[in-house]
Amino acid sequence: MREIGVADARRYFAAQAVAGVAWWAAVAASPAVRDATLGDLPPAWLAGPDLVLFAGGSALATWRRSTTWGWITLAWTTVVTVGLWGYALVTGEAGWGALAMAAALVFSTAAALTLARGRLPIHWITSGLLSFRSAPERSPASHLRHSLAQLIVFWTAFFVVVPLVLTAVERRLGLRWSALDHRVVAGAGVGLLVVFSGVGLWSCAAMSLRGEGTPLPSAMARRLVVVGPYRYVRNPMAVAGAAQTIGVGLIARSWLVVVIAVAGAVAWDVLIRPQEEQDMAERFGVDFERYRAATRCWLPTRPT
Structure with missing residues (x-):
């Protein structure tokens, strides 16, 4: 790293x-x-x-x-x-x-x-409540309930509240981009949001039921998850989150939301992902190394 x-x-x-x-x-x-x-x-x-x-x-x-x-x-x-x-x-x-x-x-x-x-000091970001820790022992159903509750909070914040604020700022500052004021753009945003919301829910279920954990760094999967969407990309929740946010930006006709979604994905890839994967390599050893070598992070890989 x-x-x-x-x-x-x-x-x-x-x-x-x-x-x-x-x-x-x-x-x-x-x-x-x-x-x-x-x-x-x-x-x-x-x-x-x-x-x-x-x-x-x-x-x-x-x-x-x-x-x-x-x-x-x-x-x-x-x-x-x-x-x-x-x-x-x-x-x-x-x-x-x-x-x-x-x-x-x-x-x-x-x-x-x-x-x-x-x-x-990147470690400041992943300390305290966001430090990497395995989830406590719970039933798969309990992990799923916790994960879905987290999704509700995250999705409300990042797909409703933040876009509303950014769109209001764009309007107030006169920064709207008229190229996004087209029905096709909004339709593409709806498609992205629906498809990748499904990917996010699928990933959440796989993480909870097979990995015995949640999306939060402080309650990570106790088992290495290589099924479901994890067969195709190493972090489908990051892929889904970025695509969902871009979709919301297109629906809201907000270029600022789209730009922040891309910037957030880059920041996660540069700052957080290396630490997360280092933690997983320490916990899961050679199994994770083989998985990382065979599966890309952002672009889908054909399962072997």
Whole structure:
């Protein structure tokens, strides 16, 4: 499992320094860029501090491997992000700037933590309630009830609440994409949601009844599951969750939901999956290694 280390953080801060300078150059050169990213905010108010603390701070964090400048850059990024989002939500302007700064905040946080600790502390994500643990001994029916209850909570949160919030934000910030306002797009979304909801339920049943566990990391399967949809992909629940979210985004005509679904799948694949599979290799040994070698994670494999 490749760790995300200081070299990766420095590369990110270097790219952010260049992007910050390029952004201000575009603001100065293009009224359209200025309106999309700053609205009616006077550029002169932000340009100086931002070039010093965002672009310059990122450059110093890269050049000097400076944890201090990493934190300074993160602090400034946080202030600008909060302020720009408040302005955007109140006025309906500067939506693209708010989105760009939100992304910068996420990556700056990861980069600053990496500089400070020597590597990205991914283990923070999988600690406490989300730490990898085998499920307690229960009857298969009990595991199934727990799994279905978890699905209800997750599906309500990620397929109803979050898309509603993101769609409302898109409308407020004027970021709707008219290409999605077509009946065929919504129909494709319905198809994805129905098909992959079935895959999710099938995976849940296999995990509970054959694996004696649940989808939660803190109550993982006690037995290696290689039946049902697990014959075709190693983590059908991740595949189903990503496809379901994309389907909901298409139904809601929200490109932001679709983008976040793809980003979430990539983040899971890079950050969580290696830890999960390392845990499974330790618990199931050579059986899991053979299964991993024979079955892909995302694309279906013909069972042997």
